[in-house]
Amino acid sequence: MRLDYLTIFPDYLAPLQLSLPGKAVASGLLDVHVHDLRQWTHDRHRTVDDTPYGGGAGMVLKPEPFGEAFDELGLEGATVVVTTPSGEPFTQALAHELATRERLVFACGRYEGIDQRVLDHARTVTEVREVSIGDYVLNGGEVAALAITEAVVRLLPGFMGNAASLVEESHEGGLLEHPVYTKPASWRGHDVPPVLLSGDHGAIAAWRHDQAVRRTAERRPDLAHPSQVLDGIEVRLAQ
Numbered sequence: 524m525r526l527d528y529l530t531i532f533p534d535y536l537a538p539l540q541l542s543l544p545g546k547a548v549a550s551g552l553l554d555v556h557v558h559d560l561r562q563w564t565h566d567r568h569r570t571v572d573d574t575p576y577g578g579g580a581g582m583v584l585k586p587e588p589f590g591e592a593f594d595e596l597g598l599e600g601a602t603v604v605v606t607t608p609s610g611e612p613f614t615q616a617l618a619h620e621l622a623t624r625e626r627l628v629f630a631c632g633r634y635e636g637i638d639q640r641v642l643d644h645a646r647t648v649t650e651v652r653e654v655s656i657g658d659y660v661l662n663g664g665e666v667a668a669l670a671i672t673e674a675v676v677r678l679l680p681g682f683m684g685n686a687a688s689l690v691e692e693s694h695e696g697g698l699l700e701h702p703v704y705t706k707p708a709s710w711r712g713h714d715v716p717p718v719l720l721s722g723d724h725g726a727i728a729a730w731r732h733d734q735a736v737r738r739t740a741e742r743r744p745d746l747a748h749p750s751q752v753l754d755g756i757e758v759r760l761a762q
């Protein structure tokens with residue numbers, strides 16, 4: 524997978540060169556390119572923003588630099604991912620969907636956002652997804668791009684050493700993850716649940732599922748399915 528990032532703060536995305544295991548990049552599994560949007564400005568001040576039409580506070584990122592960047596990078600076969608507070612929710616399902624793409628081009632905004640015509644124009648040549656990572660407002664799109672990148676890349680075949688660990692994950696299958704424990708068996712008066720030391724894999728699996736259902740019902744009733752059974756009792760949640 525090729526990943527391109529357009530940003531006015533390229534240093535913000537420097538962690539990408541560190542956080543994505545070098546072997547994934549070295550093996551060609553990932554091809555990461557961070558671009559400074561100012562590369563596509565032509566004035567002395569390398570201007571990327573201007574005041575909003577219609578008035579209002581703040582500044583808006585101009586369309587021309589993005590347009591020239593898209594022209595130079597080429598959008599064939601790419602999915603443009605624009606991070607924004609007004610986007611579709613980023614979910615594990617969307618992570619799986621984006622993981623099927625051969626190329627992602629992240630457009631990271633700042634200020635009050637990117638001129639809408641940048642997205643409208645990109646949509647005439649390729650897929651564009653406007654994506655929000657949560658119902659809170661950041662100062663720019665870079666952090667969201669990093670979060671989306673990590674969630675997507677870890678799903679790529681061959682990226683995670685132990686693919687099995689991808690199976691029992693929070694949000695896979697609509698349930699939160701069960702609690703996890705490791706040595707020592709007793710720590711500061713807190714003991715690991717005995718079932719986990721029993722060697723009874725059936726009982727362990729049942730306990731883990733029950734914990735996941737319980738956690739989901741308590742913390743994320745929006746995710747809990749009415750059909751989930753807790754302690755043998757049908758959990759019927761208000762719709």
Ligand SMILES: Nc1cc(-c2ccc3ccn(Cc4ccccn4)c3c2)[nH]n1
Nearest residue numbers: 606607608632633656657660661663664
């Ligand atoms: N889930 C998310 C995504 C973002 C996000 C992504 C990109 C940009 C570019 C600018 N801003 C600031 C801003 C503030 C006010 C209204 C619009 N945008 C961004 C915020 N915040 N939360």
